[in-house]
Amino acid sequence: DVKVTQSSRYLVKRTGEKVFLECVQDMDHENMFWYRQDPGLGLRLIYFSYDVKMKEKGDIPEGYSVSREKKERFSLILESASTNQTSMYLCAISRLASNNEQFFGPGTRLTVL
Amino acid sequence: KQEVTQIPAALSVPEGENLVLNCSFTDSAIYNLQWFRQDPGKGLTSLLLIQSSQREQTSGRLNASLDKSSGRSTLYIAASQPGDSATYLCAVPYGQNFVFGPGTRLSVLP
DSSP, X not given: OOOEEESXXXXXXXXXXXXXXXXXXXXXXXXXXXXXXXTTTEXXXXXXXXXXXXXXXXXXXXXXXXXXXXXXXXEEEESSOOGGXXXXXXXXXXXXXXXXXXXXOOOEEEEEO | OOOEEEEOSXXXXXXXXXXXXXXXXXXXXXSEEEEEEEOTTSOEEXXXXXXXXXXXXXXXXXXXXXXXXXXXXXXXEOSOOGGGOEEEEEEEEETTEEEEOOOEEEEEEO
């Protein structure tokens, strides 16, 4: 079974705090993704990574950064959290091949007060 | 640019009915199409992956079809149950990323 875990299911932070969301996989998949999901806006890609130390911006990278020091771990960093970053954050993985299937973690519900 | 739409946005049916969810995409040059289920407050669970060379894929009471030429996929759910209540999303690869539909929210009433 594919396993993608996220560090927290629920998180409450204050405006201005630095926030770390972590995603860990046990499937040796090359690609890792961070999305946020908001009502009426669907899933939006923040960043993705196709290899260690490699990262690519998605559709909404502003206010976020990422880190991938090991293949199995992909971190999303909110340098200075703001209330408009309150959202559901979803991590996903896939293989590099073109017939790739995507697998998701359980999600982190982040509330910024 | 690839765009994915899903119709209907929401659907409510009585238990036991067979139903069809629709997914449309604008660029037919896809490698595969994936259907997901999402329960409230949870992540996405992969249901079915149809490769571009396939026309259908089945898992239990679920059957997904793919017609690349018309840019459409359907998810057929047989003998629906209250436990099938969830949001169903489809997605297609786009480069190294994926494009998701907005989802269909399904309610199966006991």
